[in-house]
Amino acid sequence: MATGSKNSDKHKRILDAAISVFARNGFYNSKVAEIAKEAKVADGTIYLYFKNKDDILIKLFEDKMNEMIGALTTALEGVTDPIEKIRVYIRSHFAMVAANPDLMEVITVELRQSTKFMKEYANEQFNRYLKILSDMIREGKDKGLIRDDISPGIQKRALFGMMDELSLYLVLAGDKGKYDIEQMYKEASDSFIRGLTCYECNEEIKG
């Protein structure tokens, strides 16, 4: 009775198993039976909680994107400086990678496939996530901290693409990678922010 999650326990177990299995094999090489086995439920049980195999992935994205948005929103609470917000985002994204490598691998690897596959579905959450990024940049522009000639709509994607690729590297390289998260955080945030902010560099670059 302490845990009212008697049932939803299974929902979570299936989702966790799916993350692990998808990370190991990729979505298309994963078998529903393997997820069931890892979740310690019967094959059929999965279909009590999810419409079909696709639905597992979709719900996985919706769920986890929501969590990521929540975590990011929490991390940004009390941060007022837009530039600092960008740093907080980058740090928080890398922290996610360190804490949930399997999940991040799935999101990073499968979201691409799924950008098409899920055009109709989970993109909404993804767009909400991206919007947080463009909002930070837009706010920086409004406050005069970020250059006028910056387009938040382009830079949100540039930022996400950079983070996505660096995350993929971290996740796939595992412990064998040359770079640690701290170093990546520093370099990614410094250079990206410098790119958005420096007014002095103009002549140099254009000249």
Added chain:
Amino acid sequence: MATGSKNSDKHKRILDAAISVFARNGFYNSKVAEIAKEAKVADGTIYLYFKNKDDILIKLFEDKMNEMIGALTTALEGVTDPIEKIRVYIRSHFAMVAANPDLMEVITVELRQSTKFMKEYANEQFNRYLKILSDMIREGKDKGLIRDDISPGIQKRALFGMMDELSLYLVLAGDKGKYDIEQMYKEASDSFIRGLTCYECNEEIKG
């Protein structure tokens, strides 16, 4: 040579068909039979030119990555300024997207799936491609044009990730996108280069 071209004709037709089919459906939802039909060859003929379905994707990457490396190398010929080289790369990458949207969609979308799937195979070409990027950055450092505290190994991925995500947007948005390639080129190159180069911004950022 007369017959040689007859054969490679089919090889090329299969590869071109694969690009179109993979772009339309994704690798795992594409059927060998559909590729055969689009290439106007028999199903079995494909297995005279490729070991199996995976092999089509692998060879596709090797082939096209080689072409991209060649095109980029050609574009870089005569360019000596490392900073200018980065601009040339960005311009050339966007040009590829405009000229071969299907191909770029396949590479952009499937390379992720395949980074794992193809760990043993085509990565070699991909790494050669990435190395061109880190070489440009390292050269910039050596010439004092790029900051000392920049890691070419991290920045090559940051740069590729940014370009990959912007390309994906262009490719998926099609004509409906808000941004044109020219604008993206300008903004991506300016801000990325600014991020690598500006010495003056240090205090501002750190302070």
Added chain:
Amino acid sequence: MATGSKNSDKHKRILDAAISVFARNGFYNSKVAEIAKEAKVADGTIYLYFKNKDDILIKLFEDKMNEMIGALTTALEGVTDPIEKIRVYIRSHFAMVAANPDLMEVITVELRQSTKFMKEYANEQFNRYLKILSDMIREGKDKGLIRDDISPGIQKRALFGMMDELSLYLVLAGDKGKYDIEQMYKEASDSFIRGLTCYECNEEIKG
């Protein structure tokens, strides 16, 4: 008896639901869960009253065949003329169709499938039903009202087959049918009886 009615209530509800569901989908396309839902009982409850899905159909036949035999017996009470008995049967059968189209659809459609499927089971009731028909015919022969060269064993099947097919038509055509029950009754009974009885026609037919 108070609790007895509570129980048989569920038994009846399940049977009624089964009639409606089987009529709608056919036996093999009907789901136990759908019957349960329509009977407003839990899936598992069905297995307190029936051994399995097959058993529902078997009991349905036994039950309803019994009712039909009862109804027919009642209708025949006081009728002494064997020829009139045949008329009463035909009229009573069509009346069943009009009053319980779903039930008659199930019996008419599924009994075939089930003649095999139920070879061991419910045939007993069906044979009792058929026997009423042959008894009427035999009685007619004994009384000299029906021709000597008629085989009750064949004609009981001919009669049932005719009624079965006409019922099927009525049931499937619904309101859109061209013929009404009254007309069918008249034509079916007149011609069938004529076939059994006419002595004068012999030459004509044989000649």
Added chain:
Amino acid sequence: MATGSKNSDKHKRILDAAISVFARNGFYNSKVAEIAKEAKVADGTIYLYFKNKDDILIKLFEDKMNEMIGALTTALEGVTDPIEKIRVYIRSHFAMVAANPDLMEVITVELRQSTKFMKEYANEQFNRYLKILSDMIREGKDKGLIRDDISPGIQKRALFGMMDELSLYLVLAGDKGKYDIEQMYKEASDSFIRGLTCYECNEEIKG
């Protein structure tokens, strides 16, 4: 090379196997794999010739109904007397039963299930078949050989229903049946025709 039916051989083998398997188990208890095994083809081969399991049954009906219509049409060639035509039909139907008991069992048993299941499909052939019967009866009326008060639309169904049920009995009883085909033919044709024709019986029946 004599047999150009190299391929359609398989089509026929699958259909023949389906008849035998469906007759043995009924449609819904038959497995595609069992049909494949009996036809000595691979499971997948079936799907080169038929869209799905349902389609096998549908095509089976279309095919065999066509054959039956053809056989009946041939048998009727040169027969001018409508009454004789009815006899020819009855004889020809029983002959089909004797020659192809499995097929007739499938048609007889599954056509019911399928009257619903196939509402959209093969009914066309079935209706063509029925129409031959009503045409014979109508012709008899026109020539004054069949009573005025007979409805061809009702009697075609009565006739078919009678034949269908008698066939079912023959097919299911096998050799154990009490009646032989010759006897059934005589009794079914005599009494059915008497029912349609006798003018003299009127008073007797009505009175």
Added chain:
DNA sequence: CATGAATGAGCTTTCATTCAT
């Protein structure tokens, strides 16, 4: 070299049935 009919392993999904509550 080319074909495409044939193969059959393998996967998703369904659903009758069970059993802890």
Added chain:
DNA sequence: AATGAATGAAAGCTCATTCAT
């Protein structure tokens, strides 16, 4: 007796791959 979540066997169908022609 009643429930309904959970089970897992079973089967239809797909599609990469082969091979006789």
